[in-house]
Amino acid sequence: MKENNYTKTRQHKKRQIMKKTIAIFIGFQLLCGTLAPMMMFAEGKAATTAATTTPTTTAADISSKMPTAASLNLEVSSAILMEASTGKLLVDINADVALPPASMTKMMAEYIVTEQVKQGKLKWDTVVTTSENASKAIGSRIFLAQGDQHTVEELFIAMAVGSANDATIALAEHVAGSEQEFVKMMNDTAKKMGMKSAYFINSTGLSRADMPEKYRPAEDRETVMSARDVAILAQHIVKDHPDFGKFTTIQSYKFRERDKAPIINYNWMLESNKNIQSFKKYAYEGLDGLKTGHTIAAGMCFAGTAERNGMRLISVVMGAKTEAKRFIETKKVLDYGFNNFEVKQAVASKSVVQGAETAKLKKGKSKKVAAVTESAVSFVVPKGANVDNVTFTTKLDDTLIAPIKKGQKVGEITYTYKNDQNEQKETVNLVAAEDVEKAGWLRLFFRAIGDFFADLFSGIKNLF
Incomplete structure (x- = not known):
């Protein structure tokens, strides 16, 4: 039996060598006539996939356990800390629990508007006319009247700095035709970003009951996001629009000449607030964004980002008890990150x-x-x-x-x-x-001939 198999193997190899010899002979015959048909040989031999794993010398690393709310002395419903460039999580406390995000919702509106500008679909100096829906918004607002006209940039600043609901709705309607069409864009964008629990019912983060009845969505649902979702959204903002600080660091803004007082940034932690008496105890080195939020259902929330020594961290706290507490808790989270970690190339x-x-x-x-x-x-x-x-x-x-x-x-x-x-x-x-x-085709032809000979000699060698 073994002898028969050996004989069959030798016969198979002989047939292979014969086929290669005939092919080479035909190639030389064609070379003497026309070379164009020989382009069929030009591909040569197929490349192979290379893979290698090279472990280097292992050294003892400093270990790091994920902290708990107790170890950080946090009083929040959920919290997360992410390194922006890698997405590495350093703190995860109930980070996947879907909760009302309040005005942190506006971060998605901000992202979509800036994307529209980046893509040339919208200009900062485009004039937007205020609709009935926008004029009826409650909560944080700049008291837009139906028919008022302002530029995209003016409304964007009112949204990013003063968390103005009416300005946000006006922008949403201008971009998509209606707020609910804009909400579809928000939910689609959330899915593309990989946000698992995020669901939006409006552009502002207001509860359904606080929307004008005429403009409420038919489905009886509320806006929710997890802390992880908020962090993912913040990561996209800082990576896709690195100039975000142009707006988020504005400390105050006078929206209209007739306004008696300017819009004051709700973000007390801005580093630039270190020289302002009422805010300096909250000012945080390197902090330049992003968004506060507050409703009765959500409590006090804040998505912050700060950069030190080339490392940018993104923090989210949800459900803090007081306005000041959301910044105090954020400081604990950010301090943990900056005090214990670094980015190494x-x-x-x-x-x-x-x-x-x-x-x-x-x-x-x-x-x-x-x-x-x-x-x-x-x-x-x-x-x-x-x-x-x-x-x-x-x-x-x-x-x-x-x-x-x-x-x-x-x-x-x-x-x-x-x-x-x-x-x-x-x-x-x-x-x-x-x-x-x-x-050139001539080089490819002779390369193919060389490959044939290489295969031929290899086949002969394997016979012995």
Whole structure:
């Protein structure tokens, strides 16, 4: 039986060699006549996917356990702390419980409006006419009358700084035609962002009963967001619109010349408030946003963000008992983050990765293209820890065809950082470090012939 199998194997290999020999013979015959048909050989051999894991020297890292409300002495319904660049959570206290967010809802309205401006669909100097719905808004407002006209920028400042419900509704209706159509945009955007529990019934965060009856949604539901949802939304704001501070740091704003008093920013924690007598005890170094919120159902809420030494943190507290308490509790959360953690770069941008220095390429002047990381990779680590124990896996694209442009994606690399309490992963693209032009057909032809011979000799060698 073994002998029969051996005989069959030898016969199969002989047939393979014969087929390759005939193909090469035909190729040489065509070379003597016309070479154009030989472009069928130009693909060459298929590239393969490269993968490697390279653990480095492991060193002891400072461990960090997720704190509790008791350990931070927090008096809130829920709280969260996120590092903005990585999304790493440092505090998680009932962070997935859906709660009324009050005016933190307006962060979604702010995001959509700024996206509209960014995309050229809206201009800051566009004039908006106040509708009946906007004029009937209660709560925080700038007392817009039906028919009043103001620019998008003026209304945006009133919304971001003074939490004005009427200004928010006016903007929502201008963008989408009606507030309820704008609410659809809000809910769709929330899903795209990965917000799991968020549901909006209006643009302001007011309870359904506080909306003008004529403009209430048919469904008897309320706006809810979890602290995690709010943090995700805040992360998108600071990353997608890094100039957010242009509005959120405005301390006061006179909306109309006739107004006796300006709008005062509800955010007492702005760093710029350190010189204002009534706010200086709340002013927080590096804090430049984002949004307060308050209704009877929600209690006192605040989504804050601050940056120190290159690390930006996002905090959310919900259900604080008093206006001052929401800022006092926020300080505890932010202090925990800044006092115990730092962001460390594990890999620099445009780094060459061991084992994935090149990606295979078809039809190029070169059979390979040099690969580097597209961006830097950083991790949030306990202060004093190192990132020497980072491991990685790579995956190169096996379908690359010349021409290739510098910066074009050629694969991916996933870095993993572990300490004794958590694991973080970060995936970045591997990109071409150079341009690679497409090879001429003659070069491709002879490359194909060479590959055939290489396969032929390899087949003969394997027979013995």
